[in-house]
Amino acid sequence: xxxxxxxxxxxxxxxxxxxxxPATAQTTAPASKTKVETTAATQEKIELSGAELWTLNxxxxxxxxxxxxxxxxxxxxxxxxMRVRANIPAAQAREILKFLQxxxxx
Amino acid sequence: MRRPDHPIVNRTITWGFVGLSLLATSFASFGxxxxxxxxxxxxxxxxxxxxxxxxxxxxxxxxKTAVRQMANGTVPAIPAEGxxxxxxxxxxxxxxxxxxxxxxxxxxxxxxxSGPLATHSFSIVGDAEFQFGKISHQHGAFxxxxxxxxxxxxxxxxxxxxxxxxxxxxxxxxxxSGYATTLNLSFATIDYIINDYVTFTGGNMLLPLGxxxxxxxxxxxxxxxxxxxxxxxxxxxxxxxxxxxxxxxEKGASLTYSGFVINGPGSMDGSGDAGQLxxxxxxxxxxxxxxxxxxxxxxxxxxxxxxxxxWKPQYDLEVGVSGMSxxxxxAGRQQYNAGVVDASLHLGPSVEVKGEYMNTWVGTxxxxxxRPRGWWVQGGYKLAGxxxxxxxxxxxxxxxxxxxxxxxxxxxxKRGTVGAVYYVTNTLWLEGDYEFTSNRGPNPxxxxxxxxxxxxxx
Numbered sequence: 001x002x003x004x005x006x007x008x009x010x011x012x013x014x015x016x017x018x019x020x021x022p023a024t025a026q027t028t029a030p031a032s033k034t035k036v037e038t039t040a041a042t043q044e045k046i047e048l049s050g051a052e053l054w055t056l057n058x059x060x061x062x063x064x065x066x067x068x069x070x071x072x073x074x075x076x077x078x079x080x081x082m083r084v085r086a087n088i089p090a091a092q093a094r095e096i097l098k099f100l101q102x103x104x105x106x
Numbered sequence: 107m108r109r110p111d112h113p114i115v116n117r118t119i120t121w122g123f124v125g126l127s128l129l130a131t132s133f134a135s136f137g138x139x140x141x142x143x144x145x146x147x148x149x150x151x152x153x154x155x156x157x158x159x160x161x162x163x164x165x166x167x168x169x170k171t172a173v174r175q176m177a178n179g180t181v182p183a184i185p186a187e188g189x190x191x192x193x194x195x196x197x198x199x200x201x202x203x204x205x206x207x208x209x210x211x212x213x214x215x216x217x218x219x220s221g222p223l224a225t226h227s228f229s230i231v232g233d234a235e236f237q238f239g240k241i242s243h244q245h246g247a248f249x250x251x252x253x254x255x256x257x258x259x260x261x262x263x264x265x266x267x268x269x270x271x272x273x274x275x276x277x278x279x280x281x282x283s284g285y286a287t288t289l290n291l292s293f294a295t296i297d298y299i300i301n302d303y304v305t306f307t308g309g310n311m312l313l314p315l316g317x318x319x320x321x322x323x324x325x326x327x328x329x330x331x332x333x334x335x336x337x338x339x340x341x342x343x344x345x346x347x348x349x350x351x352x353x354x355x356e357k358g359a360s361l362t363y364s365g366f367v368i369n370g371p372g373s374m375d376g377s378g379d380a381g382q383l384x385x386x387x388x389x390x391x392x393x394x395x396x397x398x399x400x401x402x403x404x405x406x407x408x409x410x411x412x413x414x415x416x417w418k419p420q421y422d423l424e425v426g427v428s429g430m431s432x433x434x435x436x437a438g439r440q441q442y443n444a445g446v447v448d449a450s451l452h453l454g455p456s457v458e459v460k461g462e463y464m465n466t467w468v469g470t471x472x473x474x475x476x477r478p479r480g481w482w483v484q485g486g487y488k489l490a491g492x493x494x495x496x497x498x499x500x501x502x503x504x505x506x507x508x509x510x511x512x513x514x515x516x517x518x519x520k521r522g523t524v525g526a527v528y529y530v531t532n533t534l535w536l537e538g539d540y541e542f543t544s545n546r547g548p549n550p551x552x553x554x555x556x557x558x559x560x561x562x563x564x
Contacts, residue, residue: 047356056358056416060424060452062326062563063532077229077260080297081268083305085320087351087362087412090302 050099053092061086067103075100232256232270233324233533233563241555250275251559252324254292269294293342307347310389314349314364314410315339315428316446316462325533325563328486328505331541334519335480335511338466339444340385340430343368343406359415362426370406370432371442378435380473381515383442388434406432408444424450440469456491460484468514480511486527503527505539517547533563 048056058064070078075097083093232255240246252274259267270292277285295309312319318333319341345368351360372388388401408430416422429445443466450460461483468476484507490500507523525539537559545551 048358052419053358055419056422059420060414060422060450061321062323063529065532073227074229077227077258077266078231080260080266080299081231081258084266084297084299084307084349087349087360087364089351089353089360090299091353092351092358092360 048092048095050095050097050102054096054099057086057088057092057096058082067100068105070100070105072101072104075104226262227260229258229260230255231258231564233561235324235330235562236560237330238558239555240557242553244553246556251330254323264299266297266299267295268297303350303352305349307349308345310342310344311347311366311368313340313343313366313368313408313430314347315408315430315444316410316448316464317424317426317450317460318462323563324559324561325535327561328484328503328527328537329507329523329525329539330537330557330559333462333480333482333484333507333509334521335462335464335482335509337511337513338385338478338480339446339464340371342386343370344389345369345405354413354415357416359413361411361413363409363411364428365407365409366430367405367407368432370402370404370430371434372401373435373440376401376436378437378440378469378471380468380470380476383434383468402433402436402438404433404438406430406442408432410446412448420452420455422452424448434468435471440471441467442469443467454491456488458486476514478512478514480509482507482509484508498528501529503529513547513549517545517549519543519545519549519551533561535559535561537561 055064067075079093079097079100082088083090088096232253234253235251237249237251238246239249252272254270254272256268256270261267272290272292273287274290275285275287291310293310293312295307295311298306300306314320316339318336319339321327322332343366345366347364347366349362349364351362353360369388371386372384373382374384375382408428410426410428412424412426414422414424426448427446428448429443431441431443434440434442444464445466446462446464448460448462450458452458461481463481465477465479468478470476484505486503486505488503492499494500503526505523505525505527508521509523510518510520512518521541521543523539523541525537528536530536537557539557539559541555541557543552543554
């Protein structure tokens with residue numbers, strides 16, 4: 001009875017903590033000083049390239065989809081779809097999108 | 107919008123030219139001359155504007171995005187976006203955004219908006235399945251299984267509308283002729299990216315209870331049907347959700363979360379009696395259109411947290427725990443609770459193993475708390491891993507699954523499935539499976555069956 005409640009509360013708690021965390025407040029930051037700090041905080045250091053992140057992330061739920069299968073504009077919508085569906089961290093999603101668009105079909 | 111007093115008129119003209127020069131830059135790839143500007147402005151004016159444009163370009167992220175989109179040919183006539191000047195940037199760093207309708211530069215009017223304008227784009231993706239089934243002691247039949255388009259509508263960098271539909275056809279009831287086409291809404295949500303770590307989703311959502319519902323399109327599932335124990339969990343819910351992913355380290359690992367609040371399940375006859383739980387109902391509107399509220403007045407809440415851990419390309423483990431809790435009877439006295447553990451493992455390009463364990467606790471008026479539960483595990487091995495270099499075998503994956511469900515009303519079903527997937531392309535598959543089913547309890551066991559399916563993702 002209480003176990004599932006715990007899961008629910010824990011996940012919602014995690015979400016709330018994430019919103020409340022100052023590192024993510026870049027959209028609401030009122031003072032320019034905070035803005036500078038938060039910009040630095042959101043620039044996640046990613047060691048892996050877009051291509052590497054693509055091979056890590058994009059063939060675990062389905063067969064990998066190649067850059068040439070869609071146009072650059074379609075990839076924009078599809079990557080948004082996948083980012084949300086797979087909870088892919090934003091910085092990684094951006095690198096993957098760049099890689100896909102660079103090789104996109106016409 | 108502001109009144110066109112003198113300075114504004116000047117600004118309008120200036121902005122008209124900035125707009126023009128932007129357009130010119132972005133279309134430079136088409137080899138066009140910079141908009142025959144010499145007919146209207148002197149070289150010096152043009153150079154000055156060009157310099158201003160360069161400065162603006164550095165400052166404005168939005169501008170960069172817009173220019174890049176134009177270069178992609180996505181929205182050639184997109185209004186140029188950007189703050190009017192550095193002066194318009196208030197001390198707090200708030201930005202006023204001025205938009206200029208680029209093609210008609212001469213009568214362009216600056217409009218203040220609260221943010222960058224959306225660039226809209228629309229795509230149709232999805233999947234289709236076609237089945238041939240042979241159930242023991244019955245005739246084999248071709249079945250059109252499913253046509254499932256997904257509409258993706260992207261409105262700018264933050265908003266995505268996604269809606270998935272299922273079209274299927276079925277024979278009419280024995281004794282009547284013809285067939286019926288059913289159209290189901292599998293999901294329809296609006297996703298709003300709040301920031302790098304949080305996305306808001308609202309609508310009819312696939313629920314993150316385990317992973318199956320969110321990852322079940324025909325060209326994703328290596329079997330033609332769903333694991334049996336999914337019947338103890340709701341696949342969808344109407345409500346809202348916050349979700350996102352947080353990177354862990356720099357090797358691509360992440361912590362992901364989803365938390366939702368939905369109407370929750372309902373009860374078929376309204377009571378809290380055993381067997382009346384309706385996991386698919388309670389969408390907020392009854393068929394007579396009268397009741398536009400939650401059947402039991404309580405909300406259901408739940409979520410999932412997971413860790414995705416790749417240690418080298420194609421080697422990764424994902425483990426998640428999820429659960430939900432809700433009232434379900436009309437009186438709001440009885441509770442439905444669910445807990446799920448899911449895992450998925452890849453060992454190189456050829457080996458995949460995944461599964462889920464789910465347990466539910468359903469309070470009833472007449473049978474105390476019952477526990478419908480089950481689990482499934484499936485594995486796949488791609489023969490390409492054997493490096494035989496044989497053209498057809500290299501495209502084959504052998505798959506196996508074991509699934510079991512106990513409905514807690516007396517029936518316990520077990521099933522073993524063996525099969526193969528032949529990959530014509532990455533999204534066009536031929537699947538063949540044999541399912542052995544056995545059970546204990548009052549409900550008759552489904553017969554063993556042989557299924558072939560063509561799945562296509564587009």
